[in-house]
Amino acid sequence: MAGNTSPPGATVTSRTVALLTAFDEQHRRLTLTELARRAGLAVPTAHRLLRELTSLGALARTPSGEYVVGRRLWDVGLLAPTPTDLREVASPFLHDLYAATLATVHLAVRDGTRVLYVERLAGRRSVPVVSTVGSRLPLHATGVGKVLLAHAPADVQAEVAGSLTPVTVHTITQPGLLRSQLQAVVADGYATTVEEMTLGACSVAVPVHRDADVVAALGIVVRSLRRDKQRLVSALKVAAHGIGRSLGAGDRRSR
Amino acid sequence: MAGNTSPPGATVTSRTVALLTAFDEQHRRLTLTELARRAGLAVPTAHRLLRELTSLGALARTPSGEYVVGRRLWDVGLLAPTPTDLREVASPFLHDLYAATLATVHLAVRDGTRVLYVERLAGRRSVPVVSTVGSRLPLHATGVGKVLLAHAPADVQAEVAGSLTPVTVHTITQPGLLRSQLQAVVADGYATTVEEMTLGACSVAVPVHRDADVVAALGIVVRSLRRDKQRLVSALKVAAHGIGRSLGAGDRRSR
DNA sequence: TCGTAGACTTCCGCTGAGTGGAAGGAGCGC
């Protein structure tokens, strides 16, 4: 009666991917049992798959036996088109912006109803923030998020407005207020937040255009906006414009 | 007689990984037939696996039907321990270094007998170079490569010295010359190249220590070394020292 | 307009690769 009771609709491929995607920001090293549980697999099955993945270089093992993401997967991941192209093109502009402001600089795109951070520059003297490259945060609570939301399709805006979860006491939770702010973002060409994501941190962000489309948002985080908001906005706009122009020129062989 | 003639030793997992790793720097978008060929699979098999991978978000399709690496894979790849931790820790030091030199800044580790570039900062006015993040270059033809090679085990040094392929007319091709240069690198604490990888580009690089081990190399690329080599070397050493100290402090929960 | 070539997609019967329960270590704390 030794046998086989495969869960419905689970192909080997999906099992493999399930194992790989069991890793996340909070779980960068996992044990066999934990991986099996997170991927919904029997322990021996997980063990065999993990051994294969390890020998192929997709995963690696720590000295203590835990599994971590391997270098080969890092390689392949870097080839993902949108983040990489954006990063590559934007890089010099981000450095200039950092040099000019000494603030934390963010480049982000929209991923469904969240902001996905594609690049982050932070100096040692910058305001501490929660974002890291690859992390996702709510659209309504960050500067880059508001920019991306303001230029998102109506159904996305509706979905976000339907569940405005607070992060700090200053996070926007009223759909009407959000709507009017988004209109202002489109009109003014920039968005701001004041302690809506992190207490003690404010942000300014502008859209990055490629032709008519908004493909990304560029933002900075500072301690206060009182002093020189206008200077920051214009520095951001210059950088965003430069990125957009380089992006337009850079679409080699995309039909 | 419809049947099954699976190649020996090919598991589904290895097929999946073969498909994913069929992508590289030069082939960031591939067609079905090309992928099947590169992974050594029958076209219908590749087709089915690719469809699964696409629906799972590991791959994506361009409007024209080609396959590209998906965002989910990018996510997972970012969790690979070594490159990410290094990047994260080194980031502020790299920016400072860039600000101080305006040169292209490289952070690299050794991957077998090649240099693996983990991070690159390039300004708009920097010397153009071939490296991108994730690319691998020969150890003997770059500044960071020489540093890593000088601190590599003897067998790696021997293997590299055994096949010194020239890149430019200035690339080192004599094992004896390489050996003496590597000794100098260890003694002096820095390495230089003069047009050995790219004509018109010189580089300086220093090791990044974590305790006694050399875990990475930090380098910059400039047009000429005549002018202020000593200033560059000391700027590099300061940054490398800072990175090493932060690394030592930053090894939370690694047994 | 039609024919041809090439690449993509769907179908389906055979079979061996994948499955997971069970059992055998290994390490640790009490």
Next chain:
DNA sequence: GCGCTCCTTCCACTCAGCGGAAGTCTACGA
């Protein structure tokens, strides 16, 4: 020593995966 937890290996059953063949779509040249 004893029990607990986690990792690893084994193995018989069976269904998931395989790929040849056939059908579809698109591009291009006559």
